[in-house]
Amino acid sequence: MLARFAILLVALFALPAAGRGDELVARGEYLARAAGCQSCHTANGPNAVPFAGGRKLATPKGVFYGPNITPDPRHGIGQWTEAEFLRALRLGIRRDGAHLYPVFPYTSYTKIADDDARAIFAYLKSLPASPTPNKAHELPFPYNIRMAMAAWKWLNFKPGAFVPASDAVGAPNRGAYLVEALGHCGECHTKRDWWGAIVPAMAFAGTKDGPDGKVVPNITPDPETGIDGWSTKDLVYFLDTGLLPDGDSTGGLMAEVIRNGTGKLADEDRQAIAIYLQSLKPIKHKPKKDSPRAP
Amino acid sequence: MKYRQGVMRGVGGAMGNLSAMMKGDVKFGNNHLRANAESLAWLSSLSREAFQENTGTTGPTKSKANIWSSWSDFAGKAQAFEIEASKLAELARAPNPNMAAIGEQMKAVGGTCGACHKDFRE
Numbered sequence: 001m002l003a004r005f006a007i008l009l010v011a012l013f014a015l016p017a018a019g020r021g022d023e024l025v026a027r028g029e030y031l032a033r034a035a036g037c038q039s040c041h042t043a044n045g046p047n048a049v050p051f052a053g054g055r056k057l058a059t060p061k062g063v064f065y066g067p068n069i070t071p072d073p074r075h076g077i078g079q080w081t082e083a084e085f086l087r088a089l090r091l092g093i094r095r096d097g098a099h100l101y102p103v104f105p106y107t108s109y110t111k112i113a114d115d116d117a118r119a120i121f122a123y124l125k126s127l128p129a130s131p132t133p134n135k136a137h138e139l140p141f142p143y144n145i146r147m148a149m150a151a152w153k154w155l156n157f158k159p160g161a162f163v164p165a166s167d168a169v170g171a172p173n174r175g176a177y178l179v180e181a182l183g184h185c186g187e188c189h190t191k192r193d194w195w196g197a198i199v200p201a202m203a204f205a206g207t208k209d210g211p212d213g214k215v216v217p218n219i220t221p222d223p224e225t226g227i228d229g230w231s232t233k234d235l236v237y238f239l240d241t242g243l244l245p246d247g248d249s250t251g252g253l254m255a256e257v258i259r260n261g262t263g264k265l266a267d268e269d270r271q272a273i274a275i276y277l278q279s280l281k282p283i284k285h286k287p288k289k290d291s292p293r294a295p
Numbered sequence: 296m297k298y299r300q301g302v303m304r305g306v307g308g309a310m311g312n313l314s315a316m317m318k319g320d321v322k323f324g325n326n327h328l329r330a331n332a333e334s335l336a337w338l339s340s341l342s343r344e345a346f347q348e349n350t351g352t353t354g355p356t357k358s359k360a361n362i363w364s365s366w367s368d369f370a371g372k373a374q375a376f377e378i379e380a381s382k383l384a385e386l387a388r389a390p391n392p393n394m395a396a397i398g399e400q401m402k403a404v405g406g407t408c409g410a411c412h413k414d415f416r417e
Contacts, residue, residue: 233318241402242409247311249408251416259406 021122028123031116034182034269035109036261039253040066052076052130057103058212061196062139064103072129085121086114091159092149099149101137102157102196111162111181156197175276178269183261188216188253191287205283214252215287222282235274236267296354299345302338309335310404317398325392332380332387335404339380343373357417369415376407 032038043054053068053075070076077085077095084095092099092106100106112120142148162181164173179185190198191207205226210216218226227235234245239262242250250258262270312331315321349363362369383400386392 231320233320237314237318241314242405243310243314243401245311245314247307247309247314249310249405249412251409251412255406255409255413263402 024119024122025126026123027116028119028121028126030265031112031182032120032123033261033264034178035112035120036184036257037069037120038260039256040104041069042066049130049132051124051127052132053134054132059103059196060192060209061143062137064101064137064139065135067134068130068132069124070127070130070132071125072131075131075133076129077124078129082118082121085124086117089117089120092153092157098146099153101143101146101149102152105184105187107157107198108181108184108187110157110159111177113162113177113181116182152195152197156195172272172276172279174269175272175274175279178265178273179276183257183273185219189219191285202283202285204277204280205285206287208287208289211253215289218283218285218287219277220280220283221278222284225284225286226282227277228282232271232274232278235277236270239263239265239270239273240267296350296356296358299350299358300356302341302345305338306335306342306408309338310408313401317394317401325387328392328397329384329387332384336377336380336384339373339377342376343370346373359415359417362415365414369411372407372411372414376404376411379404379407 038050040055040057041051041053042048043052044056048054049070051068051070053066055066057064057066068076071078073079080088080095087093088095088100088104089106089109089112091110092102092104094100109117137144162177164176186198186203188210189204189206191202191205192209193199204218204220205222206216206218208215220226221228223229230238230245238244238250239258241263242255242258244250249255262273309331312321313328313335316323316328316331346358346362346369349360352358352360379400383397383404386397386400
C-alpha cells in the first residue's frame with residue numbers, strides 16, 4: 001500500500017505540473033487530503049456526501065457550517081472559474097466578491113502554490129455534483145456582518161506565497177510547505193488573540209481554546225511541554241496511525257486530520273512533516289483549561 | 296474506577312508494545328507479537344463490563360458521564376474494539392505473520408480507540 005503510494009507520488013511529481021486531466025485530478029486529490037479540505041466540508045455521520053458541506057464548526061466567534069464545494073451549479077462551486085477559486089484560497093474572497101470568514105483557513109492556504117491550487121480545483125470539479133443546500137452560519141453581532149471581515153483582514157491577514165527557507169533544502173522545505181500551507185497545522189495548534197488571529201510568536205505551541213473548545217497540545221520540540229521526547233519515527237508513525245508513543249490513541253479532531261489526511265499521504269511526506277516539526281524553535285507552553293473539574 | 300483505568304492502561308501498554316515493534320524500535324520474536332496482540336484482544340473483551348457500572352466520575356477520571364446515559368452507543372464502540380482487536384490477534388497468530396496486514400489492522404484498532412475516546416473521554 002505505502003510502496004504503491006510512493007511510486008504513484010514519484011510518478012506524479014515527475015510530471016510537469018499541468019499534466020493531462022487524470023493525472024492532474026489524482027494530484028489534486030492527494031493535495032486536497034494533505035490540506036484536509038474534506039473534514040470541514042463534509043457533514044458528520046456515515047451517510048454524508050463528501051464535500052457536500054454541512055459540517056458544524058464551533059468556534060469562540062460563533063457556529064459555522066462548511067459549505068458545499070462539489071460542482072453543483074446552484075449549491076456548490078459549479079459556476080466558479082479557476083481564477084475565482086484561486087482568489088478564494090489566496091485572498092479569502094468569495095465568487096461574488098464578499099469576504100470569507102477565516103474559519104476557512106485561507107490564512108494558511110494563501111501559501112499554496114498556484115499549480116497545486118489548480119490541481120485541487122480540477123479534483124473538486126471531477127467529483128459528482130451534490131445538490132445539498134448550504135446551512136447558514138449562526139453568528140452573533142458583529143461577526144454576522146461579512147463586511148466586518150474586511151477590517152479583520154486588513155489587520156490580521158498577510159496574503160503571500162510560501163517562501164522556502166534559503167538554508168534548508170529537500171525534506172525540511174517540503175515539510176514546511178506541508179505544515180504551513182497545506183496542512184494548516186498551526187491553525188489549530190496555535191493560540192489566538194482577541195481578534196481570533198493566531199499569535200505568531202506562539203506558533204505551534206498549542207492552545208487551551210482549540211476548535212470545539214478542546215485543548216490542542218504544543219508540537220514544538222520543547223523538552224518539558226512539547227514533543228522533544230518523540231523520535232522522528234514516533235512522529236511518522238503517529239501521523240500514519242494516530243497512536244502515541246505511550247500506546248494511547250489520539251482522539252477528537254486530530255484523529256480526523258490523520259484519518260482523512262496525513263494517514264493517507266506517502267511516507268516521505270510524513271517524514272518531511274516530522275523533520276520540519278523537530279526543526280521548529282522550542283517554545284515552553286503547556287495549554288491547560290483554566291478550571292479543571294473539581295478533583 | 297481504578298479497575299476500569301487499569302484495563303485501559305493494560306490496553307495502552309499492549310498497544311504501545313505493538314507500536315514499538317511496528318516502528319522497529321525493538322526486535323523481538325513472533326512470540327512477543329502474538330502475546331501482545333492476544334492480551335490486547337483479551338483486554339478488549341473486558342472493556343464493556345469494566346465500564347458497565349458507573350464507579351464514579353468525580354475522582355481523577357477522564358470518563359464522561361454520557362457513557363452511562365448513552366450506554367448502547369458506548370457498548371457498540373466497545374464491541375467494535377473487541378472485533379478489530381480479535382482480528383489483529385488472528386493475524387498475529389499466523390505461523391508467518393503478514394506484517395503489512397498487521398500494520399493496517401493496527402490502524403483499524405487505533406480507529407476504534409479514537410472513536411470511543413472522542414465521545415466518551417475528556
